[in-house]
Amino acid sequence: MDLPAGDVLGKPRDGQMIRVGEHALPRAELLDRAAGVAAEIAGAEAVAVHATASLETVVAVVGGLLAGVPVVPLPPDSGPDERAHILGDSGANLLLAARGAYEPHEGAAPIVPVDELRGGGTVKSEVPGDATALILYTSGTTGAPKGVLVSRSAIAAGLDALAEAWAWTPDDVLVHGLPLFHVHGLVLGVLGALRVGSPLVHTGRPKAAAYAAAAQDDGGSLFFGVPTVWSRVCADPDAARALRGARLLVSGSAPLPVPVFERLADLTGHRPVERYGMTETLITLSARAGGDRRPGYVGLPLPGVETRLAAEDGSPVPADGETPGELHLRAPMLFGGYLNRPEATAAAFTPDGWFRTGDIAAIGPDGWHRIVGRASTDLIKSGGYRIGAGEVENALLAHPAVREAAVIGTPHPDLGEQVTAYVVADGADEQALIGFVADRLSAHKRPRVVHLVDALPRNAMGKVVKTRLGG
Known part of the structure; x- marks a missing residue:
């Protein structure tokens, strides 16, 4: 299966605007600038992109697609060891970034200043569908991050399936403020908008007030967020009510706690x-x-x-x-x-x-x-029972004093594992929370230990990093 170079990006759409923060480009101008990037990187084995929340990141990634060169999004907050591993492992021999946005280190790939390249240029006319479009690195919670090879045809198939499921059309205005180095923010939140042809409003950061402003000022109809985002939206009732005019609110990257689902539905009118x-x-x-x-x-x-x-x-x-x-x-x-x-x-x-x-x-x-x-952290085997951590977490989150909860299995001399909870709560004690869960779930599912903590360790996408609990 052969796809034209721009096929992942969909057909041309008149009037489509891509905005990140305070800066915006019409689709045609974005593609023109991306063609300049494509001409600069043609023939490279792979290129890394300093994936800040910026138009330069969008231009760089699209330039890689137009050139048929695999793109390696580099988290801007990655530490030196992680950064060196990704750059070395991926074989990226160029690094795309805005001038001055990336601090080079010894042995780093040459930096191509995306914002200083001239637009235009010839792009590769045909690229095989099974060619790698992106090399996305895993979070590395079970070892060194691994490079995941994502093909052009996989992206096209995935985005088309979502467009059908969500009735996503060029008439939508997509709004989100998610990082541009993961599937959620980059593939769905940028390439999805480009492929469907819907305008994109990236809020820079996923703040409740920014989502509300995009709903009111930009006609936002389709909103993406992770559970942490939606929890913060619920904590700002005025911002949440501003989303009542939206068409669809989408949550992903981690399970949405049931209490947040219900509160969001109550405030916004959207399940x-x-x-x-x-x-x-x-x-x-x-x-x-x-x-x-x-x-x-x-x-x-x-x-x-x-x-x-x-x-x-x-x-x-x-x-x-x-x-x-x-x-x-x-x-x-x-x-x-x-x-x-x-x-x-x-x-x-x-x-x-x-x-x-x-x-x-x-x-x-x-x-x-x-x-x-x-399977590695959320399936707890206790006294012959198989207990899902998520069910216990949702039960804890139903308590009015609980703001966050994470549940893991920890060693127990008799049961093999016991249910252990880490909870961020206001004015609740351990025994009260254990009893609260026991009243709602089977007795064997109740936490045997509850640790009250100030915060839970999370990664850039808002997921709790359970391997860091109890450390």
């Missing part, structure tokens, strides 16, 4: 759409714009996606809505493997070709999926 994805899979499950939206669930498979659940021994798990198992996927938006890691790539797939997500889920008879958590 948010939840969806599920990974760097390796893009988005594969979602509620639909015109369908049901259930708190605690991530919906149904997107077109072309197949799912199944497997027990630890590989045997099938019934779709009864209760029995958890590891979620396996087959889909056209799957990644092409881990860069230079054939063994890790092979281990990520079952012998019959299904991708092992490492996430524990339950699937109902009607096909609705509920993510329990990561």
